[in-house]
Amino acid sequence: MRSKLAWVIAPGLIAVLAIGLSACGDGGNESVSSAQAKYAPVTAPPDNAQQGGKLTALAAGDVDYIDPGAAFYQFSYMVTSATVRPLFSWAPDDTEKPTPDFADGEPEISSDYKTITVHTRSGIKFSPPVNREATSADVKYALERTLLPGVANGYSNVYFTSVDGYDEAVKAVEKDPTTAPEWKGIETPDDNTIIFHLTKPAATVVVGALSLPASAPVPPEYAKKYDAETTSAYGTHQVATGPYMIENDSSGELTGYSPGKEIKLVRNPNWDPNTDYRPAYLDSVDLQEGFADTVSATRKILTGSHQVNGDYGLPAQSLKLAATKYPDQLSVTPSGANRYVALNTSKPPFDDINIRKAVVANTDREALRATRGGPLSGEIATHFIPPLIPGFEEAGGIAGPQGPEFDFIQNPTGDPQVAAKYMKKAGFSSGKCEGSNCDITMVGDNAPPGSDTAQVFKGQLEELGFTVSFQPVDHDLMYTKFCSVPANAPQVCPNVGWSKDFQDGQAILDVPFNGTGINPKNTSNWPELDVASINKELARIANISPPDERAKTLGALDDKITALAPAVPWLWDTQTNVASADVVPVINLFNSNTDVSFTSLAK
Amino acid sequence: MLRYIVRRVLWGVAMLWIVSAVVFVLFYVFPSADPAVLRAGRNASPQQVDAIRHTLGLDDPVIVQYWHYMRDLVLHFDFGFSFQSNTDVRALILDRLPATALLVAGAAVVWLAIGLPTGIISAIKRRSLLDRTTMVTTLALISAPVFWLGLVALYLFAKDVGQFPIFPGIGSYNEAHTFLARCGSMILPWLVLAAATAAIYARYLRSSLIDTMSEDYIRTARAKGLPERTVILRHGVRSAITPIVTLLGLDVGVLLAGNAILTETVFNIPGVGRLVATSIERSDLPVIQGVTLFGAFFIILFNLIVDIAYAYLDPRVRYQ
């Protein structure tokens, strides 16, 4: 997921740290500083949780897609985790593996990692107006429809390409974009069994991806007519399988969704609590959007009643208010996301590794972190894989990779001498940049805190002699027009980052640093790093399934990438959440957000 | 008279058409972002992006796109779908309209209620201390940027953060569910938006009255022995009212069309103005088109009403 919504993290480790035991891996490695540990999130409801009531979540923006087949944002997951049941999903305290949801148990993976068999539960009914029991064929349809251009799913082509028949299905959709194609690699021998046949030993990756909302069942006889439209209207007519549903009328049209204004969740009358691990205490959840001023919204939540924050992380001012005046209402959760400044390696001056290393060495990463609120907003990053993701410890943990070849990344407040050393190596005897290649452009966020981070970094670049022209643009535009389009990409993109899609380190390294992923229209490899050995290694890892081996290989690769300095890693993000005093929030560690299916109101 | 109205209406329609073409070209010639990429999301493959581009009709030539757009607009009153959120543009605009309408209507009431009496009293008590202070105060209000005034008002009077917490503050409109609560959340925005306009109207009325007071027929009225106050109020104001009504019409039209964007931004009011800002930021062309046409419609409509009212009152205008 894009780092706009990054938050989430292993509850297990936090709980372990809280009782003073050391985490798995090398002894003494903390993944959370003591400052953050003070605000550890609660990931399980109390035994006597109260039933009923209405919760309001205040959000600045809207979901990216209301259609669960395309939903990608954490805020969207706040909704989908309550309304739809994918094969596997993340219970609030899940950190390493998801919990079987529509599936009735763990997936059966063949020894060659090429076949995945999942058995689904019976007794799960769709919400009105469909009302019937969901079957495995509905999961097959849900995945098939993600290939339709009208559904705009952004990750089928990343995680499901190894499912047999992917290419034929894509071709079929090109011919007829109004009908979901037949995907022969997904087999449903009976109503409660679904089998995935893979062309490569990529079972671990595919199973991880089955925890995304797109694998939740969708009734084809109901959805077909909506999917046939240019832009599928299933999103505004969707049916639910979870404990909650978006309010709709008798024809199925959502009455509880006003784009940009609110999303109203009510109880799904067809939901059977005996089939679900979710307790669903609340009667309804009202997500109100449009609170662009997150400072005043946070103040409202802290001093108000029955409210939580929706999609945003607390700005520095609010973090200060919460931490100093309302500490019991604040929780800080590592989010499984990193933030970095991408340096464009495809053109001067950052095609020279010594100049890149100098920039990394000179960067005062603590000053960058200060723009987001200081230590509570995350740990200073020393490589790319974030805490609690497999590969983190293997890459060096919090302290990061050590050794003379990593001297440029050792000092979190910057080391001007090391920077000067590398500048001299690059041929600038004065230690500062000289010449026309020193005029660079930077495209960043036009809104705080991103704009502030960009400004601070600009100042730091100028210390090294660069002349920086900074263009602030809308966050989405920054990606879709500049940083993600190689032809328009500037030399520096300071406001980028990556968040995990699921608990695996490959996701964090592959798309952002794989040279084969650089396509001229839309790439997330912002540094445009294209090193053959790294590309090969990433392809190789995709086929390694044993978890320990994966973690080791990913950790080593992370260090290798860090050594090339394609970017300045500066933060391993936290998600900061607040709740009113009369709310008993439960934080979902995967989504780093309040889990409305587990949250209740205080008595 | 009828011919005049027909001519003006036809020209109004023609203008709307020209405006739509101009905006279409403007945002096509200066493309800000590829809408297909925006829709496709983060990891989309080039084929997916192309497929989306094709379904959105973006690979047709501009003329064809424009034709499709106008045809849908005229025949079905369909403004298309937002690139960003895939929601019906017309519904989006109509959803935002009530907030702006409430803001503008309330502000108009305030600026008339404050501006007109101030102007009249200043004219009556010309050159007094009251008059001079009023003149400087109104000038100061006109000189203050409205968004700054809004922040100062919030800093002083907002319930959650103000030094003297009296009125609901930022974001209170989003939480208000009754009409009364909504009005409460609008008090500070009304005062802020009305401040500069009230000042303008006060000054205008004052100088217009002073001019009128040197006319012959006023001298006659004075000679008749009528008190100064009656002279001004009955004769002076009557002649100054028509231009004020004109100004009012134009101001309201422009504000409804989206010029309240600054006030809406400061107070976080989900109105048409904010929609303009966000849609431009995201290069959401259908929404920009829709909002511009909608705004132009309001401006042209109010201009039309004002012109026709003038023509009714002053026959000479019809023959221009």
Place this chain on the structure above:
Amino acid sequence: MEASEVRDQPAPVGVSPDLTEFDPIAITARSPWELFSRRFREDRLAMAALVFLGLLVLIAIFAPLVVKLAGAPGPDTRDSGALDIFGTPTGPSSAHLFGVDQIGRDVFSRTIYGARVSLIVAVTATALATIAGIITGLLAGYFRGWVDTLVSRSVDVLLAIPYLLLATGLAAACTLGGTGCLGGLIKPGLSVVIFVIAFTSWTYMARIIRGQTLSLREKEFVEAARSVGASHTRIIFQEILPNLVAPIIVYASILVPQVILYEAALSFLGVGVVDQPSWGQMISDATPIFADAWWYMMFPGIALLLTVLAFNLVGDAMQDALNPRAKKT
């Protein structure tokens, strides 16, 4: 302004006609400019405003010196020490007269430098809008016919588009092109703002000049020139344009403060000047944080208020001084 007002005092009663006719003291012929400046100088508030503006121009020009004399750091220097552990800024102190902003830059420094942007944009954009307005208004009013129709209809269409929408759209479009608009002439930054403001403001002057030209061309001296066989160019430049100087000055001076506010609004909305300190941008930066950090919302705002007020006072006084017929006070 006609040359008919050469006397500003009535002849003294009781003095013999011979004396009043030849006494140079009793009757003094004053040029229109002298009359204008005399009346202007009577408005003391406007004179104070003029002095303030003069100071402001000096401060803007010598900004680096002013900042150095005050002992403040430069406008782009970040002082991490002035931010607390949460990264939030501290207020007015001995180290920072007006406090710091959200990334530690000195507010006093930035307020001083902000004057440059406001003044440069004010003067340039007004000048461009005025020139464009004069040319189109003059041509429309003088030649009438299809020229007038073209200009008037264009003005109508332009005015039908909400100007902030047009401005933000144009600014966004020109900034995102990377190469700017008009083949690179308009680059992202100051030039975009000036272009956008001028483009949406010329209609104001055009309409006024058109109206004035329309009435001027009917006057006797124009008819006289025409009957003598003078060319259009001659009539325009020698008969009409000189008589437009007064309204041009008056309305341009009314336009300047509006342009300043316009630039501040665009900067506040994020489409104005970004790479230099600008008062509107500072207020925009202060918006999320104004409840606790009032200083960098307050000082630039006051600066804007005083500057615009000064220009308004001067403009008002000019208007009064050039149109004494309607004595306003």
